Amino acid sequence: MEKVLMKGNEALAEAAIRAGCKCFFGYPITPQTELSEYLAKQMPKRGGVFLQAESEVAAINMVLGGAATGTRVMTSSSSPGISLKSEGISYIAGSDVPCRIVNVERGGPGLGSIQPSQQDYWQATKGLGHGDFRLIILAPNSVQEVVNLTSRAFDLGEKYRMPVMLLSDGLLGQMMEPVEFPEAVSEPADQSAWAATGTKMAREHHIINSLYIEANDLEEQVVKRYEKYAKIEESESDAELYLCDDAEIVITAFGATSRIVKSAVNKARAEGIKVGMFRPITLWPFPKKQLLDACKNAKNVLSVEMNMGQMVEDVKLALDCKLPVSFFGRTGGIIPTPNEVLAEIKKLNGGAQ
Amino acid sequence: MAVVFERPKSLCDVRLHYCAGCTHGIIHRLVAEVIDEMGIEGTTVGVCPVGCSVFAYNYFNCDMIEAPHGRAPAVATGVKRARPDLNVFTYQGDGDLAAIGTAETVHAATRGENIAIIFVNNGTYGMTGGQMAPTTLPGQVTTTSPYGRNPKTAGYPVHVCEMLSTLDGTALAVRTAVDTVPHIREQRR
Numbered sequence: 343m344e345k346v347l348m349k350g351n352e353a354l355a356e357a358a359i360r361a362g363c364k365c366f367f368g369y370p371i372t373p374q375t376e377l378s379e380y381l382a383k384q385m386p387k388r389g390g391v392f393l394q395a396e397s398e399v400a401a402i403n404m405v406l407g408g409a410a411t412g413t414r415v416m417t418s419s420s421s422p423g424i425s426l427k428s429e430g431i432s433y434i435a436g437s438d439v440p441c442r443i444v445n446v447e448r449g450g451p452g453l454g455s456i457q458p459s460q461q462d463y464w465q466a467t468k469g470l471g472h473g474d475f476r477l478i479i480l481a482p483n484s485v486q487e488v489v490n491l492t493s494r495a496f497d498l499g500e501k502y503r504m505p506v507m508l509l510s511d512g513l514l515g516q517m518m519e520p521v522e523f524p525e526a527v528s529e530p531a532d533q534s535a536w537a538a539t540g541t542k543m544a545r546e547h548h549i550i551n552s553l554y555i556e557a558n559d560l561e562e563q564v565v566k567r568y569e570k571y572a573k574i575e576e577s578e579s580d581a582e583l584y585l586c587d588d589a590e591i592v593i594t595a596f597g598a599t600s601r602i603v604k605s606a607v608n609k610a611r612a613e614g615i616k617v618g619m620f621r622p623i624t625l626w627p628f629p630k631k632q633l634l635d636a637c638k639n640a641k642n643v644l645s646v647e648m649n650m651g652q653m654v655e656d657v658k659l660a661l662d663c664k665l666p667v668s669f670f671g672r673t674g675g676i677i678p679t680p681n682e683v684l685a686e687i688k689k690l691n692g693g694a695q
Numbered sequence: 696m697a698v699v700f701e702r703p704k705s706l707c708d709v710r711l712h713y714c715a716g717c718t719h720g721i722i723h724r725l726v727a728e729v730i731d732e733m734g735i736e737g738t739t740v741g742v743c744p745v746g747c748s749v750f751a752y753n754y755f756n757c758d759m760i761e762a763p764h765g766r767a768p769a770v771a772t773g774v775k776r777a778r779p780d781l782n783v784f785t786y787q788g789d790g791d792l793a794a795i796g797t798a799e800t801v802h803a804a805t806r807g808e809n810i811a812i813i814f815v816n817n818g819t820y821g822m823t824g825g826q827m828a829p830t831t832l833p834g835q836v837t838t839t840s841p842y843g844r845n846p847k848t849a850g851y852p853v854h855v856c857e858m859l860s861t862l863d864g865t866a867l868a869v870r871t872a873v874d875t876v877p878h879i880r881e882q883r884r
């Protein structure tokens with residue numbers, strides 16, 4: 343298939359339709375609006391449902407209802423809207439229902455800014471609602487990867503019966519790049535063993551529920567879910583290692599920031615500095631083993647993020663005090679430049695400027 | 696011997712947990728009788744709320760989804776839009792429908808969602824122990840209006856049926872009581 347030039351948000355929307363997404367429930371917010379607008383145009387023509395909800399709270403609950411029928415459903419928003427969705431996300435996780443949630447991050451806290459940011463790393467990986475639960479978090483760094491991870495998100499959600507988040511940002515959402523859509527997309531898995539689709543008077547009723555009034559029953563459910571999470575950590579973590587083999591300095595970066603870091607790494611390599619980049623593609627599960635592998639010759643690790651230092655905590659946890667870890671970031675919608683990152687690399691490489 | 700009284704098929708054969716004098720049991724029965732009469736149990740999905748009737752998923756024999764507090768109309772919207780072939784109903788208390796879930800209720804109605812909402816107004820927040828609800832009457836004593844609801848500080852009760860019937864999308868909004876046998880008979884129609 344030939345390549346087409348598309349905005350990240352629109353490519354994501356197109357990829358979702360091709361991946362069999364049948365219902366989209368959303369609420370307008372910058373910088374993800376093109377995604378909704380694309381689906382508003384396309385869904386009715388291609389046998390799907392587009393519905394603009396009265397709020398993000400309603401949208402995520404529509405997702406709960408649609409997903410409970412075993413249908414491929416999706417919602418998207420940006421940071422403040424994701425905060426509103428967190429109640430529903432917790433219920434969805436607690437009801438073991440698969441769905442896909444997109445966050446095209448913007449600056450925060452509060453109304454923040456509409457510029458790109460990565461300030462929702464903590465929210466995505468640790469704080470998407472009350473209770474003990476996880477979401478698989480996928481963090482693409484190009485429009486092509488946005489497309490590739492879209493059908494993977496649906497597959498993973500159905501495989502493990504859980505919500506999956508695609509963590510994009512204003513930069514990936516708004517930039518245009520050539521993309522190729524895969525010919526074959528995955529088929530939705532059979533959900534009839536648990537979905538609420540009517541008993542047809544042929545089976546026991548299905549109950550989609552997160553309430554377990556007996557503490558022992560609740561603990562049993564949560565522990566079972568954590569056994570599933572352990573399997574996911576074992577088999578689904580994913581990362582890109584760039585020039586890490588001989589790297590004495592390893593820079594960790596995810597999403598759009600990794601593109602800037604890659605430029606800085608290339609510049610530093612041209613000056614003979616042994617530096618590489620480690621990029622987690624799954625933020626949860628965090629690819630710990632891959633990070634240790636990337637750092638096998640490292641003396642220093644630097645996390646570069648568009649926030650005040652969020653992923654750096656997971657980097658430190660994974661490295662378990664084996665290496666010094668420092669941080670460089672810009673925030674509130676300011677994108678770091680390759681030269682700024684290069685200066686940080688040089689500081690670690692003996693301080694020579 | 697002729698059987699003159701039976702449990703509706705759409706109700707499970709389990710003990711309900713409701714307090715003595717509560718009308719949830721009666722209303723469950725009415726809903727189940729209608730599902731039976733229409734012969735739609737196998738294609739019905741019910742959405743139960745947070746509130747006294749949170750365990751309704753154990754009582755109705757059709758597929759059931761438990762929704763977050765107030766969000767049942769949005770959950771029902773999701774079910775119906777994903778699977779228009781299903782019959783979808785919600786079952787909600789007054790706190791659920793007319794306070795925390797007002798937006799979901801009003802917007803499901805104004806969109807004309809093809810769902811049925813069973814609204815049970817008991818004038819209080821029952822499950823949490825009798826606090827003031829949006830439907831609590833002026834002067835009514837509850838645990839959070841211990842001197843009686845004072846409209847000057849707590850406002851007036853919400854007239855749900857009147858409010859929803861102003862919306863073009865609402866197909867039918869009816870209100871009845873279930874305090875006496877004639878009223879219950881009337882409600883069934």
Ligand SMILES: Cc1ncc(C[n+]2csc(CCOP(=O)(O)OP(=O)(O)O)c2C)c(N)n1
Pocket residue numbers: 745746747748764787788789790791792817819820821822823828
């Ligand atoms: C978000 C949220 N807020 C508060 C509660 C606590 N809560 C549980 S039931 C309930 C009141 C329900 O009252 P109503 O809807 O009138 O139904 P009833 O119990 O009277 O049948 C409240 C406030 C909750 N579960 N979730």
